Amino acid sequence: MLKIDNLHVKLEEEDKQILKGLSLEVPAGQVHAIMGPNGSGKSTLSYVLSGRDGYEVTEGSATLDGESLLDMEPEERAAAGLFLAFQYPVEIPGVGNMTFLRTAVNAQRKARGEAELSSGEFLKIVRAKAAELQISPDMLKRPVNVGFSGGEKKRNEILQMAMLEPRMCIMDETDSGLDVDAMRLVSDGVNALRGPDRSFLVITHYQRLLNHIQPDVVHIMADGRIVKSGGPELALQVEEEGYGDLLAEAR
Amino acid sequence: MNEITDLEVREGVDRETVETVQNMGSYKYGWDTEIEMEYAPKGLSEDIVRLISQKNGEPEWMTEWRLEAYRRWLTMTEPKWAMLNYPQIDYQDQYYYARPKSMEVKPKSLDEVDPKLLATYEKLGIPLKEQMILAGVEGADEAPAEGRRVAVDAVFDSVSVGTTFKDELAKAGVIFCSISEAIREHPELVKKYLGSVVPQSDNYFATLNSAVFSDGSFVYVPKGVRCPMELSTYFRINAENTGQFERTLIIADQGSYVSYLEGCTAPKRDTNQLHAAVVEIVILQDAEVKYSTVQNWFPGDEEGRGGIYNFVTKRADCREARAKVMWTQVETGSAITWKYPSCILRGDESQGEFYSIAIANNFQQADTGTKMIHLGKNTRSRIVSKGISAGQAQNTYRGLVSMHPRATNSRNYTQCDSLLIGDKCGAHTVPYIEVKNTSSRVEHEATTSKVDDDQLFYCRQRGMDEEEAVALVVNGFCREVLQALPMEFAMEAQSLVAISLEGSVG
Ligand SMILES: Nc1ncnc2c1ncn2[C@@H]1O[C@H](COP(=O)(O)OP(=O)(O)O)[C@@H](O)[C@H]1O
Ligand SMILES: [Mg+2]
Numbered sequence: 001m002l003k004i005d006n007l008h009v010k011l012e013e014e015d016k017q018i019l020k021g022l023s024l025e026v027p028a029g030q031v032h033a034i035m036g037p038n039g040s041g042k043s044t045l046s047y048v049l050s051g052r053d054g055y056e057v058t059e060g061s062a063t064l065d066g067e068s069l070l071d072m073e074p075e076e077r078a079a080a081g082l083f084l085a086f087q088y089p090v091e092i093p094g095v096g097n098m099t100f101l102r103t104a105v106n107a108q109r110k111a112r113g114e115a116e117l118s119s120g121e122f123l124k125i126v127r128a129k130a131a132e133l134q135i136s137p138d139m140l141k142r143p144v145n146v147g148f149s150g151g152e153k154k155r156n157e158i159l160q161m162a163m164l165e166p167r168m169c170i171m172d173e174t175d176s177g178l179d180v181d182a183m184r185l186v187s188d189g190v191n192a193l194r195g196p197d198r199s200f201l202v203i204t205h206y207q208r209l210l211n212h213i214q215p216d217v218v219h220i221m222a223d224g225r226i227v228k229s230g231g232p233e234l235a236l237q238v239e240e241e242g243y244g245d246l247l248a249e250a251r
Numbered sequence: 252m253n254e255i256t257d258l259e260v261r262e263g264v265d266r267e268t269v270e271t272v273q274n275m276g277s278y279k280y281g282w283d284t285e286i287e288m289e290y291a292p293k294g295l296s297e298d299i300v301r302l303i304s305q306k307n308g309e310p311e312w313m314t315e316w317r318l319e320a321y322r323r324w325l326t327m328t329e330p331k332w333a334m335l336n337y338p339q340i341d342y343q344d345q346y347y348y349a350r351p352k353s354m355e356v357k358p359k360s361l362d363e364v365d366p367k368l369l370a371t372y373e374k375l376g377i378p379l380k381e382q383m384i385l386a387g388v389e390g391a392d393e394a395p396a397e398g399r400r401v402a403v404d405a406v407f408d409s410v411s412v413g414t415t416f417k418d419e420l421a422k423a424g425v426i427f428c429s430i431s432e433a434i435r436e437h438p439e440l441v442k443k444y445l446g447s448v449v450p451q452s453d454n455y456f457a458t459l460n461s462a463v464f465s466d467g468s469f470v471y472v473p474k475g476v477r478c479p480m481e482l483s484t485y486f487r488i489n490a491e492n493t494g495q496f497e498r499t500l501i502i503a504d505q506g507s508y509v510s511y512l513e514g515c516t517a518p519k520r521d522t523n524q525l526h527a528a529v530v531e532i533v534i535l536q537d538a539e540v541k542y543s544t545v546q547n548w549f550p551g552d553e554e555g556r557g558g559i560y561n562f563v564t565k566r567a568d569c570r571e572a573r574a575k576v577m578w579t580q581v582e583t584g585s586a587i588t589w590k591y592p593s594c595i596l597r598g599d600e601s602q603g604e605f606y607s608i609a610i611a612n613n614f615q616q617a618d619t620g621t622k623m624i625h626l627g628k629n630t631r632s633r634i635v636s637k638g639i640s641a642g643q644a645q646n647t648y649r650g651l652v653s654m655h656p657r658a659t660n661s662r663n664y665t666q667c668d669s670l671l672i673g674d675k676c677g678a679h680t681v682p683y684i685e686v687k688n689t690s691s692r693v694e695h696e697a698t699t700s701k702v703d704d705d706q707l708f709y710c711r712q713r714g715m716d717e718e719e720a721v722a723l724v725v726n727g728f729c730r731e732v733l734q735a736l737p738m739e740f741a742m743e744a745q746s747l748v749a750i751s752l753e754g755s756v757g
Contacts, residue, residue, distance in 0.1 A: 052708050074711035083712075090709035094727030103723055104713035111714065143727065160713060 281519030555614025558586025
């Protein structure tokens with residue numbers, strides 16, 4: 001599904017290399033976790049994959065189902081099935097959450113040559129999915145992320161993911177700032193989406209989330225590359241020992 | 252040839268029209284109607300003023316009123332204080348009166364109106380039929396199924412071609428007709444109120460209008476009557492090198508209510524055309540008027556060629572206690588906009604509101620705002636202005652809030668936000684505040700921001716293309732104002748916001 005090969009990325013504005021030869025492959029149906037210290041480049045990776053401005057790829061490639069992501073516009077990547085749950089979801093004053101969702105869903109359908117959803121169909125689906133995530137009708141009407149609590153913002157990201165049904169989901173610290181109940185809701189939401197044709201790249205600091213969302217592979221990232229990969233036990237090791245030994249070992 | 256062409260051709264529109272539509276870019280209303288016209292000779296003189304008056308079959312007093320204005324106008328000079336840049340207008344190099352030949356004998360009913368004219372309005376989405384209208388508006392599947400009825404006065408160049416629902420309105424006591432008809436049929440009302448809010452000598456453009464206005468709408472809502480439907484006027488400029496000078500007079504008698512909508516469009520042309528309108532609203536005790544405008548005159552092309560010069564004087568006089576007025580405007584068109592819908596809060600406890608969206612893209616220039624003149628005690632006013640600039644456009648909010656000595660315990664709140672798209676455009680805020688008593692309060696807040704890259708990226712990550720993302724974010728920015736519009740208009744305005752900003756990014 002997602003294949004990243006020897007990816008080198010620097011900031012466009014300054015001469016700062018952030019990703020330094022990162023390689024990673026997530027096969028269809030699998031959940032991969034990325035853990036790593038602050039500043040190791042995890043968010044940068046998610047932004048580069050989804051096409052945010054400000055970065056320059058100097059070497060390497062990233063493909064989704066064999067197609068180069070790096071040549072596509074952000075919306076084309078989205079229509080191809082790439083979704084990013086943002087570490088910091090963006091507020092859009094004045095735009096109702098529901099309007100935003102509907103515009104997004106229909107934009108993707110249009111890009112794929114599918115018919116737009118009628119407002120009736122759309123409402124039915126969105127209400128059901130929102131209920132599962134305990135997102136109130138009021139939250140659906142309010143402007144996108146404006147005045148939402150941290151937990152509400154993250155649940156709202158998962159609602160968008162559920163509505164857009166992407167094939168490749170990247171979640172950037174979706175668990176940060178969630179209490180136990182919210183964590184459960186979010187994990188249930190993600191688990192409900194798991195399937196043979198959908199893959200996840202879950203960026204997290206905490207092993208806790210991985211108790212709920214069982215990963216197939218855990219990668220440790222440091223200083224712009226993957227330094228170690230392994231099974232779920234790697235996450236437990238990080239939880240107990242921190243990154244110190246792992247990073248020393250990698251060096 | 253793309254799909255749109257095939258589709259349109261299949262629907263029986265001839266190829267020439269299709270090509271015209273394709274060549275005009277994003278402005279949907281840039282086509283013209285081929286129709287035989289009758290013009291007054293080019294230029295402006297006392298004879299032309301007399302001719303217009305005579306064409307309208309006006310009584311002597313009206314002709315004199317116009318001539319007085321014309322003589323006054325000759326002594327005046329064009330105002331230059333606005334932040335607008337345009338070449339000197341040659342007032343002798345244009346026509347002041349253009350009427351379809353088929354309108355020479357005034358049709359007695361809509362059935363008698365030239366089918367070409369009816370087709371024109373049909374094509375504009377304003378069918379001149381007495382039925383539920385506006386059902387075809389984009390996004391209407393969210394509107395209540397039954398739709399609402401809107402009466403229309405349709406003005407084509409210099410004349411009103413017809414007014415719908417006149418009889419039904421008459422049963423409620425509401426007079427809704429063209430101003431030329433009102434001058435003939437209701438002289439006592441016209442004499443009493445015409446020029447009572449915007450005097451003949453008010454300003455250069457209003458004075459010009461007073462001399463040469465050819466048609467427009469007239470509304471009288473009697474005491475205690477809630478107008479049974481929304482009223483509207485649709486202005487269409489069609490003729491080339493011709494100015495449109497319309498005059499609207501609305502009188503809301505004590506305890507009455509009316510909501511009035513105004514829309515306008517013009518063909519795409521390389522030359523500029525002048526539009527100088529006057530709207531006067533008189534609101535008596537406990538009456539309320541809502542006046543909404545979607546101004547979509549041709550804005551000029553991407554290089555700044557052509558477009559309407561829009562110089563408009565709109566003013567409401569809350570003449571008695573507890574009178575209320577609400578102006579809502581969505582200004583997306585015109586090459587030049589010079590417009591300050593104002594409220595005179597004369598009656599005690601009267602209220603004025605002004606909600607505005609002004610979009611300037613490419614080479615458009617807008618200098619618009621309002622005046623809130625507080626004369627009565629305990630008067631309230633509220634201003635919400637959203638200015639959006641893109642391309643190389645310049646957008647100025649200019650507003651006056653004045654609290655007179657007698658206007659004790661009065662309040663104004665002003666919120667003035669500007670949004671910039673790109674870095675070649677400009678936004679300016681020019682507030683004038685005068686408070687001449689100690690118990691009144693004026694609050695003014697202003698912000699200027701750029702369209703936020705993070706917001707755009709967020710939208711695009713969810714699948715919207717850049718233009719769609721900008722439209723969504725801008726619509727969010729304008730929401731407070733869009734909400735002040737009647738619902739059908741709000742949806743139309745929302746899609747208009749998107750269309751006006753096409754080509755502003757990337
Ligand atoms: N736009 C930027 N400007 C300056 N530094 C940046 C920018 N984006 C990322 N960085 C730097 O790149 C490094 C990686 O950041 P990030 O990808 O956010 O790491 P992580 O998500 O793993 O904490 C950090 O040192 C961060 O300061
Ligand atoms: Mg991060």
